[in-house]
Amino acid sequence: MIVGSASGSAIAILDERTTRFVVMVHLPNGHGSAELHDGLIRVLEGLPALLRRSLTWDQGTELARHVEITKATGVPIFFCDPGSPWQGGSNENTIGQLRQHFPKGTA
Numbered sequence: 001m002i003v004g005s006a007s008g009s010a011i012a013i014l015d016e017r018t019t020r021f022v023v024m025v026h027l028p029n030g031h032g033s034a035e036l037h038d039g040l041i042r043v044l045e046g047l048p049a050l051l052r053r054s055l056t057w058d059q060g061t062e063l064a065r066h067v068e069i070t071k072a073t074g075v076p077i078f079f080c081d082p083g084s085p086w087q088g089g090s091n092e093n094t095i096g097q098l099r100q101h102f103p104k105g106t107a
Helices: 033-045 066-073 090-098
Strands: 010-015 022-027 055-057 077-079
Touching (some): 010 033, 022 033, 066 077
Parallel strands (some): 055 077
Antiparallel strands (some): 010 022
């Protein structure tokens, strides 16, 4: 996730590992669990089934409503083990690349 100035906005990154398809979910009102819940449901519902087989997330509290997201979209959500960012796969690399266009404090 890329967080904006004073945490006022954010961009959640969905990166499909096989096809390398990337979706940026704009969260203009912050990156809390309610904002992420609404943003992910909105975006996931619009994706074809091939691109929404599962979602892997790190240990952030913003995904506290993961059960509700799975119920609403049918997309199972998995969490990386603590201290194991490599389990997030290409997402960490994608965020690094997007930082060139969205430096810290902008989102």
